[in-house]
Amino acid sequence: MNAIETNKLTKTYGKSRGINELNLKVEEGDFFGFIGPNGAGKSTTIRTLLGLIQPTEGSAKVLGYDIVAEKDKILAGTGYLPSEINFYSGMKVSDAIKYSAALRKTDCSEKAASLSERLGLDLSRKVDELSLGNRKKVGIVCAIQHSPKLLILDEPTSGLDPLMQREFFSILKEENERGATIFFSSHILSEVQTYCRSAAFIKEGKLIISDKVEKLEDTGAKKVTVRTKAGVEEYLYKGDVRKLLKELIEKEPLDVTVTEPSLEEIFMNYYEDKGGAK
Amino acid sequence: MTVFKQELKSQRLPILIWSLAIGFLIAFCVLMYPEMKSEMDSVSDMFSKMGNFSQAFGMDKLNFGTLIGFYAIEGGNMLGIGGAFFSAIIAISALAKEEKERTAEFLFTHPVSRVRVITEKLLSVYAIILILNAIVLVCSVCSIFIIGEKVEWDILFLFHTASLLMQFEIAGVCFGISAFISRSGLGIGIGLAAMMYFINLIANVSSSAKGLKYITPFSYTEGSDIINDAALNVSYIIPGMALMCAGIVAAYVKYMKKDLQ
Numbered sequence: 001m002n003a004i005e006t007n008k009l010t011k012t013y014g015k016s017r018g019i020n021e022l023n024l025k026v027e028e029g030d031f032f033g034f035i036g037p038n039g040a041g042k043s044t045t046i047r048t049l050l051g052l053i054q055p056t057e058g059s060a061k062v063l064g065y066d067i068v069a070e071k072d073k074i075l076a077g078t079g080y081l082p083s084e085i086n087f088y089s090g091m092k093v094s095d096a097i098k099y100s101a102a103l104r105k106t107d108c109s110e111k112a113a114s115l116s117e118r119l120g121l122d123l124s125r126k127v128d129e130l131s132l133g134n135r136k137k138v139g140i141v142c143a144i145q146h147s148p149k150l151l152i153l154d155e156p157t158s159g160l161d162p163l164m165q166r167e168f169f170s171i172l173k174e175e176n177e178r179g180a181t182i183f184f185s186s187h188i189l190s191e192v193q194t195y196c197r198s199a200a201f202i203k204e205g206k207l208i209i210s211d212k213v214e215k216l217e218d219t220g221a222k223k224v225t226v227r228t229k230a231g232v233e234e235y236l237y238k239g240d241v242r243k244l245l246k247e248l249i250e251k252e253p254l255d256v257t258v259t260e261p262s263l264e265e266i267f268m269n270y271y272e273d274k275g276g277a278k
Numbered sequence: 279m280t281v282f283k284q285e286l287k288s289q290r291l292p293i294l295i296w297s298l299a300i301g302f303l304i305a306f307c308v309l310m311y312p313e314m315k316s317e318m319d320s321v322s323d324m325f326s327k328m329g330n331f332s333q334a335f336g337m338d339k340l341n342f343g344t345l346i347g348f349y350a351i352e353g354g355n356m357l358g359i360g361g362a363f364f365s366a367i368i369a370i371s372a373l374a375k376e377e378k379e380r381t382a383e384f385l386f387t388h389p390v391s392r393v394r395v396i397t398e399k400l401l402s403v404y405a406i407i408l409i410l411n412a413i414v415l416v417c418s419v420c421s422i423f424i425i426g427e428k429v430e431w432d433i434l435f436l437f438h439t440a441s442l443l444m445q446f447e448i449a450g451v452c453f454g455i456s457a458f459i460s461r462s463g464l465g466i467g468i469g470l471a472a473m474m475y476f477i478n479l480i481a482n483v484s485s486s487a488k489g490l491k492y493i494t495p496f497s498y499t500e501g502s503d504i505i506n507d508a509a510l511n512v513s514y515i516i517p518g519m520a521l522m523c524a525g526i527v528a529a530y531v532k533y534m535k536k537d538l539q
Binding site: 047050051052053054071072073075076078080082084085086087088089090099100102103104139142 | 280281284288379380381382383384385386387388389390391535537538
């Protein structure tokens, strides 16, 4: 079964685009990275899947349940961390975590205590006094304490220091080994390349590509760097090598390097609207 | 009832401040009454000659020489205006604050249906109004016992019941508005309550504007009418309650499908 499956999922805000006919599949137990530039539709996709906003057209299932008709069942099995999380003013950290557990009618005190300790959370502090990073840590505890089947995380590492990011991914790996599906959106391609087994790239509301990370890396494209009198030119090349060599000679190069591109470089091609390798 | 409890908990301080402020002001006026009693006949006489001004506040038909007449004016204005503003503030922020304070993403991604959230928030609004009115009534009754004056208790309770219904009506309408807005609605809520108060003043003064009495909830809290009739005016209460219900239904219809920011 797929943990997430969307079928031509579309969300528009009046005349503005949100997401357009998105067909996304995330397998159960996968560690999935959802990549795209700002305004690409990552948060809109996540918010539609969680029922915060209504789809304009299309349909989607999360954990086998319809996102419109069976929203509560989805939310019972899901943990969610928004990109910018806010709690009720005046609450202590411990109150926010307990309130989240109470809303789920679950006693998660043991796991909440263990997560809080690992993340170095001061439970007695007021949520209003917390920095973005510390608010995020509270959000992580709230999202994970009930051991959900699916974890949806929107830009989870923003605000976390590198040490905390490492601890966070170690928690995510443990949750994934427990059987939880991890779906997170990110700008940082290196963390997707390091931790994810699958990834999808969204741009201007449309899904550009979705596959296993190793397949995405294995595009057959080469990163070509040419130094000429006019300057340095870098691009991805995919195709007949003889044609490439002919092109390079015509440029009268001073130096040429041909290397394997990183996942980041492959996706940057999409970012820069090149539509893939030459 | 997790959301209900959280709402009540978060409003503890405002409830206490508003209840004690209104309650103590009413008690203060009641405690002053024995000293002012001897001069009240001349005050009643003076108000009866002040034309439209007295008419607007219903003071032309009230006897200040009795405690209930005095209470209807002093207490009526304090509980009327204070209670209306408080219920408007509480109700208009009930749903809107989730988006304004950006906590909607936290609350609505838990397995609690929107119907449940709306219902628990609505119940909390009415529970808060009941608590305020109970505290005010206790302050009022205690002060009357302290001065040892006789008062028509049935009229006094009718008067407080009318105020409670008026606050319920304003809360229902404001709760409906709350579902449509994503920012602070305090200005709208207080403005609406104040507008209703002034509409009642206009209806009191102008005979051609009597129809406005069916719009404003202050029409059935008019102390002079309650004392003279020893009953509440149901013909004003029924449209008021219908308006309250319309507000609540609108809140459910809108918020169930609303895209939360």
